[in-house]
Amino acid sequence: MNKINNVSKKELEVISEVTEQTSRRDFFKKTAAYSVSALAAASVVTPVSVSASSDIKINPEDDLNIVHEKPWSLKFGDDVTVNLYGQPSPYEHNVTRRTTQILSSGNMRASIAVTPIQDLNGIITPNGLFFNRHHGGTPTINPNEHRLMIHGLVEKPIVLTMDQLKRYPNVSRVHFLECPANGGPEWRGPQFNSIQFAKGFMSCAEWTGVYIKDILKDLGLKPEALWMLAEGIDNSHMGRTIPVDKVLDDAMIVWGQNGEALRPEQGYPIRIVVPGWEANLCVKWLCRLEFASEPFYAKEETSKYTALKHTGKAIQHFYANEVNSVVTSPCPEKPWTDLKKGDMVEIEGLAWSGMGTITTVDVSFDGGKNWVEASLKGLVLEKSWTRFSLMHEYTGKPMLLSSRASDDAGHIQPSVKNERAAVGIEGVYHRNAVHTWEVDAKGEVTNVQILS
Amino acid sequence: MYKSYHKKIVASTLFASVVFLGTACNASNDTKAAEKVVAKAAAMNTEGFTEREINAVGPANALISNSVKKTYDHNGKLSVDGGVIYPIVNGKTGAYHVNETAHKTAFNKGKTATANEQKAWDIDVMPDGTGLPEGSGSVEFGDEVYEEKCLSCHGDFGAGSGLYPRLTAGNAEEMHKTLMNQRIDAEHEDGPQRVFGSNWPYASTLWWYIKTGMPHQAPMSLTTEEVYALSAYILHINEMSIDGVEVDEDYVLDREKFLKIVMPNVDGFEPKINGPKGQDNAREYFNNPLNYGNGVRCMKDCFDGEPEVQRIAFALTDFNPPLNPAKTLPEVKEDKAAHPGQGAYEASCAVCHATDAMGAPAVGDKDAWAATMKKGLDGVLANTINGVNGMPPRGGSALSDDELKQVVDYMIGASK
Numbered sequence: 001m002n003k004i005n006n007v008s009k010k011e012l013e014v015i016s017e018v019t020e021q022t023s024r025r026d027f028f029k030k031t032a033a034y035s036v037s038a039l040a041a042a043s044v045v046t047p048v049s050v051s052a053s054s055d056i057k058i059n060p061e062d063d064l065n066i067v068h069e070k071p072w073s074l075k076f077g078d079d080v081t082v083n084l085y086g087q088p089s090p091y092e093h094n095v096t097r098r099t100t101q102i103l104s105s106g107n108m109r110a111s112i113a114v115t116p117i118q119d120l121n122g123i124i125t126p127n128g129l130f131f132n133r134h135h136g137g138t139p140t141i142n143p144n145e146h147r148l149m150i151h152g153l154v155e156k157p158i159v160l161t162m163d164q165l166k167r168y169p170n171v172s173r174v175h176f177l178e179c180p181a182n183g184g185p186e187w188r189g190p191q192f193n194s195i196q197f198a199k200g201f202m203s204c205a206e207w208t209g210v211y212i213k214d215i216l217k218d219l220g221l222k223p224e225a226l227w228m229l230a231e232g233i234d235n236s237h238m239g240r241t242i243p244v245d246k247v248l249d250d251a252m253i254v255w256g257q258n259g260e261a262l263r264p265e266q267g268y269p270i271r272i273v274v275p276g277w278e279a280n281l282c283v284k285w286l287c288r289l290e291f292a293s294e295p296f297y298a299k300e301e302t303s304k305y306t307a308l309k310h311t312g313k314a315i316q317h318f319y320a321n322e323v324n325s326v327v328t329s330p331c332p333e334k335p336w337t338d339l340k341k342g343d344m345v346e347i348e349g350l351a352w353s354g355m356g357t358i359t360t361v362d363v364s365f366d367g368g369k370n371w372v373e374a375s376l377k378g379l380v381l382e383k384s385w386t387r388f389s390l391m392h393e394y395t396g397k398p399m400l401l402s403s404r405a406s407d408d409a410g411h412i413q414p415s416v417k418n419e420r421a422a423v424g425i426e427g428v429y430h431r432n433a434v435h436t437w438e439v440d441a442k443g444e445v446t447n448v449q450i451l452s
Numbered sequence: 453m454y455k456s457y458h459k460k461i462v463a464s465t466l467f468a469s470v471v472f473l474g475t476a477c478n479a480s481n482d483t484k485a486a487e488k489v490v491a492k493a494a495a496m497n498t499e500g501f502t503e504r505e506i507n508a509v510g511p512a513n514a515l516i517s518n519s520v521k522k523t524y525d526h527n528g529k530l531s532v533d534g535g536v537i538y539p540i541v542n543g544k545t546g547a548y549h550v551n552e553t554a555h556k557t558a559f560n561k562g563k564t565a566t567a568n569e570q571k572a573w574d575i576d577v578m579p580d581g582t583g584l585p586e587g588s589g590s591v592e593f594g595d596e597v598y599e600e601k602c603l604s605c606h607g608d609f610g611a612g613s614g615l616y617p618r619l620t621a622g623n624a625e626e627m628h629k630t631l632m633n634q635r636i637d638a639e640h641e642d643g644p645q646r647v648f649g650s651n652w653p654y655a656s657t658l659w660w661y662i663k664t665g666m667p668h669q670a671p672m673s674l675t676t677e678e679v680y681a682l683s684a685y686i687l688h689i690n691e692m693s694i695d696g697v698e699v700d701e702d703y704v705l706d707r708e709k710f711l712k713i714v715m716p717n718v719d720g721f722e723p724k725i726n727g728p729k730g731q732d733n734a735r736e737y738f739n740n741p742l743n744y745g746n747g748v749r750c751m752k753d754c755f756d757g758e759p760e761v762q763r764i765a766f767a768l769t770d771f772n773p774p775l776n777p778a779k780t781l782p783e784v785k786e787d788k789a790a791h792p793g794q795g796a797y798e799a800s801c802a803v804c805h806a807t808d809a810m811g812a813p814a815v816g817d818k819d820a821w822a823a824t825m826k827k828g829l830d831g832v833l834a835n836t837i838n839g840v841n842g843m844p845p846r847g848g849s850a851l852s853d854d855e856l857k858q859v860v861d862y863m864i865g866a867s868k
Contacts, residue, residue, distance in 0.1 A: 093780075099771075102770065107668075173548065248526045249525075296578055297578065297656060298576070308646065317734055356520065368759065452760045
């Protein structure tokens, strides 16, 4: 809701005033009540065109938004000193992260705000909409006083300032981050009639930082080092254990997110990104990396992030978010209620895999009995959101619309039935079963699950 | 997070027709079979799949793709997560160009971490006792500390309150058995109890958690004795024993005893990650997708009959802000004009009056100001100008009578 707060009252008054004026003729009728200077300014802006459109005799089929001049085209807009850090249009104020009480552990400092994926385009999540889960609130860290310590089973334990860290050669990579509880409230059946809450515990950004392996070259990692603790310096002192093999592959320490500094709620000044893996491993407000020969059993990786199977055993260190997909248009927030029978419409969605690159996405109109292959669309990058698309002639008949993705690791999204068979229904985490929307005859869209 | 929707899900099941393939539950439970599975030649475990699905997926090992690289550059081993590795080939990795020289250069940035610096930040506590300080604490003292610093969130005897986590579900050994529970239908509505006593593999995590994370609003504030005492108290309310001795009301926990704690669920997790083979065990486990589920790419007639649809039985709609697709302007909220006395209050008076710590009536404290106002407005103003109790004349400020009057008016208004 910051966006709303950031729109000054004055700005809103200007906008309201503008929208009240529906036509040039109205405008001139009203100018009598305006100050002389306002009238003068308006005259400067529109010296000639004012009388031109008054020649048009308006017919009922004419769109008044076209044949009437818009007030914003008749006066100055904001000058370049307004919003030196830019803001979305105030008309977009309903596009925000959202929260719900039941996803918090007591208070909103150990909680999650989820991303409106229904409103996103392409594969990049704007920083202000990136989903945000933390365990002790967002700290405001002074980067000049922040340090990164790397120690434990290394020949040379070091401390880096942020300036020193940023002197390492950087890389930029597009990766999604997903809370492994994305979809987790729905193991036993659909509960959220909303894509934002059913699938919005994730976002995707271009991250800029340094490969940890590039720093380790100088430190002399000892051969018995098998695990790395990553720890934050916020209230929660969140820690997670990461296997050294992943650290030496593609794990990064990042300070950049979509071209600018990390947002405070994403770990400013630095966080880890462990591409494709549970986002809680991507520790924010990172201050310490410690290498050890045994796993650390950090607090949340024991108390929370294990997936209980029907056998009574739980999967621990459940790393990669498995292949997954969801249709984003239509969805409950973006229904097909405006379509007429015979309209061509694009079915669009997101697919992602923490194990690799999306290879195919199939779409079903009958709840998964029969499938057709959709097209991938745009950039197809490893461990990144990938768009898929399928053109459809709208029939107006009810349908059960599902998507099913595959990745180059050889993994395929399971049906709800298959996933329940493999792990049961108490896992909480890593739910990646095929997602289905029920589209009714009016084009309304509802969240359902197919058990066949 | 689990607990937070626990109740809701129980409610939903009572109405939902959940079909659960109980007979297919053993798909990945056969450890001997799992040992035989080598990732590259994984035999597909077909339990839970229909004949039609099996035919659709083709050869038994079709779940594993052979056309991609799954071994690390640095040691040639299979990826630890079962995923694909993207090496740098001809200056590119995937779609990304790479400056290979940049990644081959040594940099030697930063300074050596001193022993004191490492000691100051090395706050983790591991199962073998690394990081666990010498010290002790009693259940009795733990009870006192709990009541003062923990109860308001975690409830009486660790029973939880609101959405704050429970610290016990009762006897740890008994509750451990509930981990087999699956809430598959209305007759099985008792779910698995995942709390410290029943679920956590190591007590070291408890010590670490309390020391660095609790109380939530003031982490790192507890003494070593308080942490030992709270650990003892939590073991007590989970009805646990250490080395055959019940952690009763008179128990005193120390480091030596702490390291003898064996949690009921110590063997309850897979893959096995301890020891020199820990990382390799994880590697083997995650390279067999049958351990955690996978699908088949059937394209036609993938099941018999009509699809069985499970609809929302108990909709969760408490969204903040409410869903709203409209492209409208936000409502304009009138800016409340600042009270003329507020600035002077904040500059000259808030040091003492912002809280009641100094003995002054705190702004916002309705009762305190009701008591103060018994003197009447003129009386309060006179005290303000002349001083009262510990407060010097004009609060030690150089404010005029009129300014003080505005300040008093602001403070009274803000305390109604």
